[in-house]
Amino acid sequence: MTGLSPTEEQRLLADAVSRLLGDHYDFAARRRHAAAPEGWSRDIWARFADLGLLGLPFAEADGGFGGGGMDLLVVMEAFGRALVLEPYLASVVLAGGAVRRAGDAAQRAAILPRIAAGRLVMGFAHAEPAARHRLRHVETGAHRDGSAWRLNGAKTLVLNGDSAEMLVVSARLSGMAEDPDGLGLFLLDPAAQGVSRRGYTLLYGSRACELGLDDARADAALGAPGGAGPVIAQVIDEAIAALAAEAVGAMAAAQALTIEHLKTRRQFGRPIGQNQALQHKAVDMLIALEQARSMALLAAFRSGPAAWREVAAAKVQIGTAARLIGEGAVQLHGGIGMTEEYAVGHYLRRLMVIEQLFGDTACHLGRLAG
Amino acid sequence: MTGLSPTEEQRLLADAVSRLLGDHYDFAARRRHAAAPEGWSRDIWARFADLGLLGLPFAEADGGFGGGGMDLLVVMEAFGRALVLEPYLASVVLAGGAVRRAGDAAQRAAILPRIAAGRLVMGFAHAEPAARHRLRHVETGAHRDGSAWRLNGAKTLVLNGDSAEMLVVSARLSGMAEDPDGLGLFLLDPAAQGVSRRGYTLLYGSRACELGLDDARADAALGAPGGAGPVIAQVIDEAIAALAAEAVGAMAAAQALTIEHLKTRRQFGRPIGQNQALQHKAVDMLIALEQARSMALLAAFRSGPAAWREVAAAKVQIGTAARLIGEGAVQLHGGIGMTEEYAVGHYLRRLMVIEQLFGDTACHLGRLAG
Amino acid sequence: MERDFTPELAAFRAELRHFIAAHLPADLRERMRLGHPAGREDIIAWQRILNARGWATPSWPPAFGGPGWSGVQRLIFLDELARAPAPEPLAFNVTMLGPVLIAFGTPEQQQRFLPRAANLDDWWCQGFSEPGAGSDLAALATTARRQGDHYVVQGQKCWTTLAQHANWMFCLVRTDPAAKPQAGISFLLIDMASPGLSVRPIRLIDGSAHVNEVFLDEVRVPVALRVGAENRGWEIAKFLLGNERAGIARVGRTRERLARARELAGEIRQGGHPLIEDPVLRHRIAALEVEVQALEITQLRLVSAAERLPPGEADPMASVLKLKGAELQQRAAELLLDIAGPQGLAIAPDPFANAPDGIAGADTVPDWAAPLAPAYLFSRAYSIYGGTNEIQKSILARSVLGL
C-alpha cells in the first residue's frame, strides 16, 4: 500500500533466517563461534550460503538473487538480533558490492559466484587512521607497475580483514587526500609481498584488522582507476543502510530483554516494571526504536547515488536511538546489565561499534547541516 | 564557612523585602500595579526607597549603603518570586551602575541620592536591533556640539524606558560597530528635541521602549568619552548577575506552586503527585533549580572585570534551568497552567524574557566555547 | 514528490499540490506562513473551496460524500495542506462529529447535519472536558434529566476550543447519576443559541482567547438530538477519540515550521552575519529535520497498519505519534522563538483589544517576529491537551509493552 511494507518473499526470507539463527545462534552458540580461530564460524557461513544469503544482492547472472535494499534489511535485522559475528557486511555488502558495481563481466563472473557459494571470503579496506570520520579522505597511494599496481599506505578497521582471502582496497592515483577524483579500487591478495595484517577484536566481539601496504602488488583494478569515488560512496551508503537494519535488530532485541526483565525482576515485593518511572523510560525507548526503524526502512528503500541524505539521516537517527536504547537497556537491568555473561551489554557494545563505523552521528549530522 | 552563605544582615534584608512584598505584592496586587499608566506602582517604589533598596549598591558617600553582589542577589531573588514590575534593574542596577562607576563626583552627587530616594527614575539605553545578542555591537553615533553632544541612531529594549526621567545612552565616537574602543555613555533628557520613545509591554507584563535619536542633544558624558567599553561590559555583567538571582526567585516560586498543585490536584481518585513519573519530573526541576541557584550565587559573589566567564556561565545555567523549570511547571499543572489568570504561566514568560535579555543561552555558551 | 514510495501516491500528491496552489487565497497563505493562526472567515471560505472539490471530508465514506481515499492518501492530503500552508478542514465537523453521525446517527440526524458540517454551514465545538474531568472523562458532572421529549442540561464544560465561533456543540452529559462512572453517559447535540447556554473565553498565556468555558443552565435539548442510545455515550466518545489519530502528529506542520526557521535564520542578521552561518544552529535544525523525517515514516507505517485493523478499533501505537509529534512541534516552536530573539519579546498593551482573533501584535514587533513567542507559548499545550504526555506514556506501557 505504502510501498514500504515487506513483500511475501521478504517475510519468508525473514522467517528462514530467524529459524536458522534460532536453531544455531543462541547466546551460548555465539560465544562458541566467537572463540573460533577466525572469530566466527565457517559452519554457520556454509548454512548462510545454503540459504542463499551470501548471493542475495548479486544479479542472477552473477550467481545471486537480485535482492534489493529491503531484502538486505530483513537479513541484517535478524543478524542484529542474534549479534551475528560472521563477515557478511565485509564480504557480501562491502567487497561484494564493490565488485558487482565496479567490476567488469569477467571479474564479476570470477568472484561473485564464489562469494555466493561461501567459497571466498572478502574484505574491504578503505578507512584510514588520519581520516577518522571523513569518509573520502584517502592517503594510500597507487601507481602502475606494468600490467599491475603497487599500493603504499595504511588502512584501518578492515572488518574481518584478518580472515579475508581477498581484499578490495581503495587507493589514490592522483590528487590531495580529500579530492573526490583520482581514486581507484584494487583487488589485493593478502598473501602478497608487502602486505601486513594485524587482527584485533572489536569491543563487541567481532574482528577487524589493520592493513599495512608496503609496495604491495595488486594484479587488478575494479573499473576505471581514478574514477572509483562514486562507487566507493555508494558502497558505503549501502553498508550504512545495512548497519542501520542491523542496529534496529540489536535495539529491538535489547528492548525485548528489558521488557522481559521489568516483568520478572522483583524488588520491594513487586515486579520492578510496576514502577511508573521505569515504564515511561521503556516507552521512551520504544519510541526511539520506532523512529530508528522508520529511518532504517527509508535508507533500505532508497538506493542509488541520490540517496546520501536519507542514508546520513538514517545514521543520525540510528546513532541517537542506539545510545538511548543501549544505555537505557543497561540502566533498566541494573547491575546484571553490566555483566559480561548477560546479553544486554553485548548489544550496547555492538551498537557503540555501529555508531563509530562509516562516520559517527555528529559527522553525518554535520553533512546534513551543510 | 565557605564564604558563600548569606550574612546576618543579608538575612534581615531578605526578611524585610519578603515582608514588604508579602503585604503589598501578591498576585492580585501585581495585576493592579501592571494596570497603572506606567505599568508599575509609584507607591511601591516609594516603599522600596523607604526600605533603602533603591540606594543599596551605591557608596555611602553617594547616599547609598555600599551593598555588594550578594545583597543585590537577596533583593532580586525576592523580586523574582513576586514577579515585581518596578524599574529596579533599569534605574538602580543599570543606569545607577553606570553613573556610580563612570560618573564624576559631581554627577554622582547630583544623581545617585535622587535615585536612592526614589525621586529620579532612570533608564539604560544600550541594545540595538542590529546587534541582536552581540552585546558590544553599537552603531548609534555621538559627536561633539560645543560643550554638549549630539546622538544619532536607534536603541531597543530600553527597560522601563517609557517612564524614565533620565537616560544613560551608549553611543560610538569612533570605530566600527563591534570595536571595543570608541564608546561613550551620555546622560540624556528624554524630553530633549530629537528624542522619540515608543513604549510597549514585554511578554510577562513589564515595560520597555524603543528610542529614536535624531540629532538629540545630550548635555553630559559619563567619564571619558571613547573609553566607556569596559564600564558598559561591567554594568551588563552586574545586570546579568541580578537577572540570574531574579530568575532563581521566579523558578523557586514556580517550583513551589507546582509541588503544591501535585499535592492538591486529584485525578483518578488520588493526588496526581502520587504518580512516580510526575515525582521524578519534579525532582529534575529541583536539581535544575539547585544548579541554577549555585551559579546565581557565583555570579553575585564574583565581581570585577575578570568575572565575565562566571557571569556567562551563570546565564547559560539559568537559561537551561529556566526552560526546564518554566516548561515543566506548566506541564505538571496541565490545562490550568496555560491560563492567563493563573500565576505559573507568568513565571514562564518572565523566565523567557530574562533568557533573551543581555545575550541568550546560545550566545553566552558561544562566548565560553571560544 | 520525493517523499512517496509509489508512483501513484506521487501523482496523487501532485494533483493536490496543483489544486491548492491554484485556489488557496494568497493573503491567507502569507499570514499562515508568518505563523498566525487562520481566522474564522478564512477557515470557512477555504473549507467551502475544498468541499466544492469533494475534498472537505476525507475520511467519510463515499456514500456520505467522502472522496474514498486510503489512510495514506489522507495523510498526504494533510501534508500538502500543511506545506502550503493552508487550514485543515475543521476537525470538530469532519473528523469528530461526521464519523460519529455516520456510525451512530439516525438517518434524520445524518441528513440534517452532515451536508452542513461538510460545508461549514454549521460550526461545531466539542463539549467533553469539565473543570474536574480533564483527562479523566469518567468524572463527568454535567447532568441531563429527562422531561418529556427534552433533556434539561445543567453543568459546565471547559477548554472548549473555538466555542466562540460555534453554533452547535456535541456534548457528553450524565443521564443516569446512579450508574457506574463510565456508564450513564449520553451524547447530545446542542444548539449554542439555546436559552441558558453561555460562553466565556479563557485567556491563555499566549494572549489568545480561543478556548472557553461553556455554562449550561437548564438548557433544554430535544431527545431527538441524542446520538445513539441513552447511557451509551461513553462508547461513542471512545470511538470519536480513537478516530483519525494519525493526523495528531502534525508532521507536515512541523516540517513547514522548520522550513520557515531556515528561511528566517537566513534573513536575520546578528552583528552583520546571517544567523544560519552559525554551525551550532545548523546542527540543531538538521537534527530536528531528521526526527521529523523519521516521524513521517513512522506515521506512514502506523497508518498502513491501522488500515488492516477492524473498523472502530484504535491502535494504541497512535500514542507514539501524539507524543513524538507534540515534542517535535514544541521543539520547532522553541527554535523559532530562539531565532526571533529579543525582537520577539513585545506584545501589544492589550493583546485582545485590537486583534480580532486575539493575536498578540504591536508595531514595535516586526511582522516576522510577532507570532513566534505566542506560538511557543501555545505549543506548551501540545503535551497537555488530548491526554498529557504522561498519560500517553502510561497507555503505551500498558497496552503495547504489557507492563
Next chain:
Amino acid sequence: MERDFTPELAAFRAELRHFIAAHLPADLRERMRLGHPAGREDIIAWQRILNARGWATPSWPPAFGGPGWSGVQRLIFLDELARAPAPEPLAFNVTMLGPVLIAFGTPEQQQRFLPRAANLDDWWCQGFSEPGAGSDLAALATTARRQGDHYVVQGQKCWTTLAQHANWMFCLVRTDPAAKPQAGISFLLIDMASPGLSVRPIRLIDGSAHVNEVFLDEVRVPVALRVGAENRGWEIAKFLLGNERAGIARVGRTRERLARARELAGEIRQGGHPLIEDPVLRHRIAALEVEVQALEITQLRLVSAAERLPPGEADPMASVLKLKGAELQQRAAELLLDIAGPQGLAIAPDPFANAPDGIAGADTVPDWAAPLAPAYLFSRAYSIYGGTNEIQKSILARSVLGL
C-alpha cells in the same frame, strides 16, 4: 586558586597542591591521566605517603589520627587529588569502616583495626549487596548463627568491589531470621582468609574484573568481631551509607576528564584539522564545563549546610549530588568516547590475559584511546550502584519535596 571563596581556603588548597606535586609518583599520575584506573600497589603506596603526612583519614576525628578538617576542606582535598590526578584514600577503609569503628566499635576493635586501615596495612571490602538484595538491603539472606563465641556464616555476597585485593570484609548478616526484615541484622568483620570463604570475579562489559561474588560457606567468625550490638546492624549500615556522601558527586574527577577531553581534541586530527576546531564540539564541552562548575558550588553549599546538621543525620539533598554527579561523569565519559572515535574500538583478544588489572589494551589501540571505551562502558554503572538514579529520585521526591 580561583575556586575558593576565602583566602584561608585558597591557602589550604595551595598547600595540598604543592604536597601532591612533590610526592605523587610520576608514572602513576601519567597512567591516571590517560584514563587507566590505579592498580593495587599504586593505591597502597600513595595512601601510605598521605598517611605519613597525616592526610589519609580526612574525616576521622583528630583523636583517631584525622587532620581535623572541615567538610569544605575535605572537598578541596578530594578536588586536588582528582586534579592531579591521584588516587583517593581507599574509601572502604577510610570513609566506610573507619567512622563505623569510631562510632560503634569497642576500644579493642579500634586499636586493632584503625591504624592498619589508615595505613592500608589491611585492605577492606564491603559485603552488603546480595543477588536478591541490590537496592533493597532488607531482603538480605546471608545468615550467621551463634555457636559459642563464634558466628557461623552462610550465604553469598555480590558486587563486592576489589574483593580480590582485600584481606578483610565488613559484612551485614542476618542473626535473627524471625525478626522483621530490617531488624535481626548484625555487622561483622570477617577475615578473608577464613576457611569456607571464596571469591569469584564477575567480568563486566568494560572488560574489568574488579567486582566479585563472595561465597561464605560455614565461615566461623569470632563474636568479638561483631561491631555494635547483635541485631543492630541495620542502624550501622544506615550510618555508613549516610557518611561522606558529598564526595559521590566526583566533581573533581569529571573536571579532570573534561580537561583531558579538551587536550585530546586539540591533538587528534580529522582529515587534517584538530577536532577542537569544530564549534559544535566546543559548545558541547563548554556546556558540560558549566554544569560541572555549578555542581561544584552546589556541593559546597550542601556540605556547608550538612555541617550544621546533628552528627549522624544524613541530608537527603545528598541525592542531588549523586544524581547530577553520575550524569556528568557519564556525559564526560561519552564525550571522551566520541573524541576517541574509531580508534577506540579495539580490545585485546582476551582483555584478562595480559593486563594485571583487567584493563583492555592491545597494541592496535593507541595508548591515548585504549582506556576510553572501557571507561565509557563502566560509567554506565554510575547511575546504578549505590542506589539507581530512579531510587535517588524517589528518595528526593519523598524526603525533600514531600510527595
